[in-house]
Amino acid sequence: MAPHYILLPQASSLNPQETMPSATPSTPAYIEKLASIPKESFLFGPSPIQHLPRLTAELGDKVQIYAKREDCNSGLAYGGNKVRKLEYLVADAKSKHATHLVSVGGVQSNHTRAVTATAVASGLKAVTVQEKWVPIDPPLYDQTGNILLSRLMGGDVRLNNEPFHIGHKTATQEAFAEIEKAGGKPYYIPAGASDHELGGLGFVNFVVELAEQEEALKLPFFDTQLVCSVTGSSRAGLIVGAVAEGRGRKVIGIDASGKPAETKAQVARIARNTARLLDPNLEIPDSAIVLDERFHAGVYGIPGPGTIEAMKLAARTDALITDPVYEGKSMDGMIKLIRDGTIGPGRNVLYVHLGGQPALNAYSSYFGAEELK
Numbered sequence: 001m002a003p004h005y006i007l008l009p010q011a012s013s014l015n016p017q018e019t020m021p022s023a024t025p026s027t028p029a030y031i032e033k034l035a036s037i038p039k040e041s042f043l044f045g046p047s048p049i050q051h052l053p054r055l056t057a058e059l060g061d062k063v064q065i066y067a068k069r070e071d072c073n074s075g076l077a078y079g080g081n082k083v084r085k086l087e088y089l090v091a092d093a094k095s096k097h098a099t100h101l102v103s104v105g106g107v108q109s110n111h112t113r114a115v116t117a118t119a120v121a122s123g124l125k126a127v128t129v130q131e132k133w134v135p136i137d138p139p140l141y142d143q144t145g146n147i148l149l150s151r152l153m154g155g156d157v158r159l160n161n162e163p164f165h166i167g168h169k170t171a172t173q174e175a176f177a178e179i180e181k182a183g184g185k186p187y188y189i190p191a192g193a194s195d196h197e198l199g200g201l202g203f204v205n206f207v208v209e210l211a212e213q214e215e216a217l218k219l220p221f222f223d224t225q226l227v228c229s230v231t232g233s234s235r236a237g238l239i240v241g242a243v244a245e246g247r248g249r250k251v252i253g254i255d256a257s258g259k260p261a262e263t264k265a266q267v268a269r270i271a272r273n274t275a276r277l278l279d280p281n282l283e284i285p286d287s288a289i290v291l292d293e294r295f296h297a298g299v300y301g302i303p304g305p306g307t308i309e310a311m312k313l314a315a316r317t318d319a320l321i322t323d324p325v326y327e328g329k330s331m332d333g334m335i336k337l338i339r340d341g342t343i344g345p346g347r348n349v350l351y352v353h354l355g356g357q358p359a360l361n362a363y364s365s366y367f368g369a370e371e372l373k
Contacts, residue, residue: 030244030278034204038095039087042118046209047073047084049219052351054317059338062345064220067320068210071355076121077149080355081234082114085193085202090118092198098187100125100179104169106133106301107159108325108359111192111231113146116155127156127179127186129171133164134301134325138365145362164300165259168195192231195266200274203237207245210350222249222350224343228330229253229263229291230300234354236270239288244279252343253291254333256326258300260293267291295333301325303363306332308371323356324363 027035052065059065074083093101101119105112105128112128119126128150130142142159150157160171168190179186193199214221225242229235235253242249257263268289275282297304303311303324310332314320322328334351337343 028244028279030204030240030275030282031208033278034201034208037088037198037201038091039201040091040094040118040122042076042083042087042090042121043073043079044075046213047206049210049213049217049350050318050320052318052320055314055320058313058317059335063338063343063347063349065334065338065349065351066219066222067351067353068206069353071353071357077113077117077153078355078358080110080114081203082111082193082355083118084206085199085233085237086114086118086189088198088201089187089189089193089196090122090124093124093187093189094122096187097185098124099184100127100186101189102127102129102172102175102179102186103189103193104129104131104172104191106131106164107142108134108146108301108362110146110326110356110359112155112157113149113358115189115193116150116153119155120153125156125184126150126153127158127175129158129160129169129175131160131162131164131169131171135163135299136302138363141362145359149358164257165262190231192233194231194233194236194270196233197273197277199233200237200240200270201277203234204241204244204274204278205237206352207238207241207249211245220348221247222348224250224252224347225350225352226252226254226330226334226337226343227352228256228326228354229267230255230257230326232263232267233270234352236267236274238352239267239271239284240274240278240282243284243288244275244282251288251290252333252337253289254330255291255293255296256300256329258296258298260291260296264289264291292333292337295329295336297329303328303366304332306336308366310335312372320353321357321360322353323359324366325359326354326356
């Protein structure tokens with residue numbers, strides 16, 4: 001039962017607009033609008049879809065499990081979901097003649113690593129404020145993993161001790177003012193590239209791309225998508241794409257923020273703002289915004305026992321590597337939802353793998369001999 005990777009031909013990735021369907025009289029309004037919005041070309045092309053036969057068998061073979069591998073989507077510093085989102089934001093920054101991208105995240109932020117990578121690839125500079133979002137100090141936490149990659153790429157990394165929340169942060173204002181005083185033109189990107197007018201577009205495009213892959217490659221229709229949720233725009237984009245498509249896809253969010261009320265509210269806001277941008281007649285019902293709060297292990301950024309067990313199971317069945325902050329928690333959720341029958345027999349589940357593995361080295365103290373038995 002070797003894993004089966006499925007990938008559309010890559011020629012379309014040469015031109016970012018070619019990855020979108022061309023507008024025709026029968027093209028839905030939201031796809032026409034999406035195709036008209038400028039974006040950069042940071043991805044290899046459509047991210048691959050992998051069948052997970054051993055994990056499927058381990059969980060009873062009643063639900064077929066696939067993963068769409070956003071962790072393999074780009075050559076820019078290990079890629080990930082933020083790179084998909086930043087295609088739109090960096091295009092906007094360049095149209096405004098920005099010289100710097102300014103953003104914020106935790107010490108081991110995947111997002112700030114992606115901001116730095118896309119800035120470098122675009123000939124811009126990156127200033128990232130890295131805050132103490134996770135209340136731990138394991139060995140080398142602020143020297144390895146994502147933050148090391150940002151420094152290696154020449155990013156201006158600034159540490160502070162502000163705690164975690166998913167909203168806009170005041171710490172970026174000083175960097176903004178400093179850049180402007182020096183004659184530069186900064187462009188602000190909120191945490192996760194999320195609470196931004198364009199933040200949800202990348203994952204609306206994900207759903208359009210997925211539908212093309214299903215048809216071209218004769219894949220099953222993925223009636224259930226499962227995704228981690230913290231700052232919210234990946235999930236918001238998936239929700240908008242699924243509702244607009246109108247084929248009944250369910251998007252299950254697994255909270256990893258430890259602040260699910262804030263996360264759910266932000267997802268709803270981003271989804272509805274994104275829908276209005278793409279089609280003023282597109283409405284997102286409350287019923288589409290599904291968030292399971294049971295798997296965040298109590299706090300953002302710290303894995304619980306279920307997180308680690310889920311990471312081990314994915315790794316030891318299909319060699320699927322997840323991280324302890326995001327994907328380990330969503331994997332824990334998916335496994336338990338299949339085992340308890342919430343995701344019922346006959347479903348085709350698409351696990352949306354957002355990336356995050358570069359942080360693993362910073363969490364090595366959580367994976368000692370006893371934990372890895």
